[in-house]
Every structure is written in C-alpha cells, then in structure tokens.
Amino acid sequence: MKNKSFADNFVKDLLRFVPGVSLDCVVFGYRDGILNVLLLKHRNVDAWTLPGGFLLSDMEMQDAAHDILYKRTGLQDIFLTQYHTFSSLHRGWDVNEQSRLAIAQVQSTWEVKHKELLTKWFHQRFISTAYLALIEADKALLTTDYLSERCEWIPITDLPNLVLDHAQMIQMALEYLKVQINYLPIGKSLLPDKFTMSDLQTLYESIVQRKLDRGNFQRKMLKLGIFKRHEKLMTGASNKAPFLYSIDDQRYHLLLSEGIRFR
Amino acid sequence: MKNKSFADNFVKDLLRFVPGVSLDCVVFGYRDGILNVLLLKHRNVDAWTLPGGFLLSDMEMQDAAHDILYKRTGLQDIFLTQYHTFSSLHRGWDVNEQSRLAIAQVQSTWEVKHKELLTKWFHQRFISTAYLALIEADKALLTTDYLSERCEWIPITDLPNLVLDHAQMIQMALEYLKVQINYLPIGKSLLPDKFTMSDLQTLYESIVQRKLDRGNFQRKMLKLGIFKRHEKLMTGASNKAPFLYSIDDQRYHLLLSEGIRFR
C-alpha cells in the first residue's frame, strides 16, 4: 500500500468495521450464451477473489453487499440474496497455497507502520456471509480500484485459482441457483429487456446443465403468460427470424411469489 | 448470577468466544399431530428464547449448534442445517419491549464485578447464524440449566412472546421447511422408527398447512419405495387396524439426494 491516502484510509476504516465479519458476493452474469462469475485479481497476487468486503458497524449487511456491487458494476437495484454463511476454521489465509501466497505478496506491500494492525486484522477468524447476485453482464461497467488490477467476467466452466474458500462459495452458489431456479428472477435479471426464446432457453440450459427440448420449452414458457411479444429480430442469417419477447413485470412478480414451475 | 462458579465460568468463557457472533437453533419436534418448537424461558425474564449460544474461537459453528442441542435434548446425530444469518442493526436487546425487559431483569442479577464486562458483551452488535433442526419430540430429554427455568415444546400455532428477532427466526424456519419439504428428511427425523401412514400424512399436513387426500397420499408415498411394512397396529379403536411402516435408510438417502417429489 504505497499509495498514502488509500492505505491510511483503509487502516482507519478497520476500526469502523465489525471485527471477524466479512461478506462475499457471487455475481452471476450471462453473456453470449455463457454463464459467468465476476472475479477480481489483486495486484501482486497470483490468485483471484470474489468481490467482497467488511461490514461497517452502522450498516446493514445487505446494504454493504449492494455497495460492493455498485462499486464494481455501477449498477443499483441488483437482485441479491443471502445463501450461506461460511465460518469454517479451515477457511483462513493460511489454509491453502493460493491464500498463503496471496497474503504474503500483499503483506510485502504494507508499510511498516501499518504492518502490525493489518496482520492482526487479516489473521482473525472471519465469518463470511455469502450473497448471490444476478445481473445482465453487458450492463455492468466493470471497475478496478487501487488494490485490484483486473475485474472481469469469468465463465463458470473455466474458473482460475481462487483464494480462501471462494471456489467452494461459487460451487455452492451454483447449486443454489440450480435448485432455486423456479423461485429466482432468472430471465428478468440476467437477460436484456428484449430477448428471443432461444436466448432464454440457452440461459436455462447453462444453469441446469442439460439440453432442453426446443418446442416444449417455448410452449411451456409462453403458457406462463408473463411475456409480451414484440417485433421480429432480423439476424441476417438465412432462417426464419425469431420474435423478441420482454417480461411483463406485474405478471412476473405475481408468478414469482408462487414459484415458476419449471424442470 | 448469584451462583458463583457458574457466573465466574461464564465470564471467563466470554474471552474464548468469537465476539459479535452467535447462533440460534429452531428445533422442530413433532408430537401428537402437532408441530412444536423447542423454547427456553430464562429465570426472571418474562419472554422466551430459542436455544442458542456463542461460538468458541476454536470450534466449528455446526459443532457448536450440535453441542447446544445435545445439552437441551440429550440427543446426538440430529438433522441440522443452516438456513439464514440474521445481522440487522435492529435486532439488539434494546429494540423491542420483551428484549429490553429481559436484559434489564437479567442485569439486575449480575454481580457488580461482572457488570461492566457483561453489559459490554450483550450490547455488542451480534451477527447470528440460525440453524434448523428436526427431531422426534418424544425422544428428547428436555433439560434446563442454571439460567433457564423452563425448556419446553411449544406448538407453532401458539407461540409466546419472544426476545430479539426470535419470532422472525421461527417464521423464516417454517417457510424454509415448507419450501424445502422435498429435500429434507421430514419423516425420518420427526417420527419414531415405526409409524402409520396417517401419522406421516398428519405430519405433512401440519407443515404444508392444508388437508391432503388420504388415498392419494398413501399411494404416492408407497410408490417412493422407501418404506418397509411391518405388523398391524391394534389401536383398540373400532376400525380397521393400520399397518406400521419404517423407512429403509439406504433407499431413503438415495432418494433424498435427488429430492423427494411431493406437493
């Protein structure tokens, strides 16, 4: 932390955080038929991390998660839900190779006057509550900051080395997404306002991890009665042009409260 | 805390707890056709609480929850799952009338030499992870301790005043139970080894909160192929005697991993 103002502010903030409590966000973004997770790569560290942070002692946890997402994506009103709290004794910075390396590399950048405080802070036992967020990948304006050199969408099929238990966090979020697919605003949150039925189908397929029948998918979805049909989309391809659809908010929320039945 | 050894031990333990972190257990027990929650009533306090506690800094949270349940019920190997973490700024001892009274009454019993430490401890902001447990009510040997004068099964339809946000915790656990009914070991955990089909049906009905068709319930359950049929149960009532059933562990676990389909 050679940047004076950043380091000094961060250290000052430590006193305002609830000690031992952190939060992490598994942000799913959908783009080009692929389900992605938002990941950060910190400077001088050879592993990636989930966007996360600490809890200001006068702030609600959910608000803290929204703040973290706003900083990274520029988006507000993101769909966000808590799905698990990770508290294992074996999730610390000293547990796996990536984390050991990461903390060592970061430590080497700390100024001496901060070293003791920071070391103590990062070697606490942390209880981390994990949130799952759904956003339309292309709407997000991904932003790095002083600590992070990269902030990117990474396909869930191609995850890099991750610090701490962040790989497990993503794994569990995926499970949750799969099981809860009927109760989450999948289409609404992950797709642009207007989309084709095969867009929607590919999205569902990327979540449930299997092929679905095209004809049945279309009929089942339309029967839900939550879609508005718009003009056709001329793709320029030599085949029939698909209709664009959007989601009727009112009917959608009504249906979500009951749980969309879809398997 | 007039009991010297208890109070001294408790205060000494405070230093071994992770500060700001607690856990609470919503324990469901089924008895006589009614779904109950395990609640405690502390001495000198006019409101009830969920069984809960703090996290020893060298202990896994799940183990801590099991310990709490063991102390209260004498049972090990209880089905237990985390379902939410409560962290609101407005869940403290000063937020509602019951909690204010409770802490005041408890405070009046503290010895002067402990007062400062205890007051500070209980006025922290606590992040509490809530667990849901399922047990066969009649197997539990409910036990009070120095702090609690009562430890009882309370029907979920007849809940008393509760401290903090414990009413919300129970509400949310019930919702979770309802939604996850197909993925939880309902029958296995909540009923005795041998039971009749109408026992099982009444249990399901008390969870989903509606009447189910008798004939269809029976056939659907038996078609799952996880039941063993035993001798008839002679109730002494003037009607056909029902068969007793038990659950075949192997098949049951296989089915649970896929999710029992039941609505």
Place this chain on the structure above:
DNA sequence: TCAAAAGTGTTTCCAATACACCCATGA
C-alpha cells in the same frame, strides 16, 4: 430451391386429483 432455425401440432405417458368401494375392527 435449399439449409437452417423458428413456430406449431400430435401422440404418448404418467402424475395429480377426486372420489368410490370394500375391508377390518371393536363397541
């Protein structure tokens, strides 16, 4: 006119539901 993808139709199967019927039991 052809290939490719979209839209719609058809058939089959099975689960869910509603309800009927007979059976066993003890008063």
Place this chain on the structure above:
DNA sequence: TCATGGGTGTATTGGAAACACTTTTGA
C-alpha cells in the same frame, strides 16, 4: 350390525416429453 378409519380401485385431467410438420429467411 354399525360406525369408523384403513387399504385399494378407477376415471379424469393436465403437464412433460418425444418428435413430426410447416413456415420464414437469406444464400
């Protein structure tokens, strides 16, 4: 023998799944 609750049978409905047929589009 009667009321009561238990076990099983049956008809209907609707969704899921598999797959066929038609339509639209640009090459």
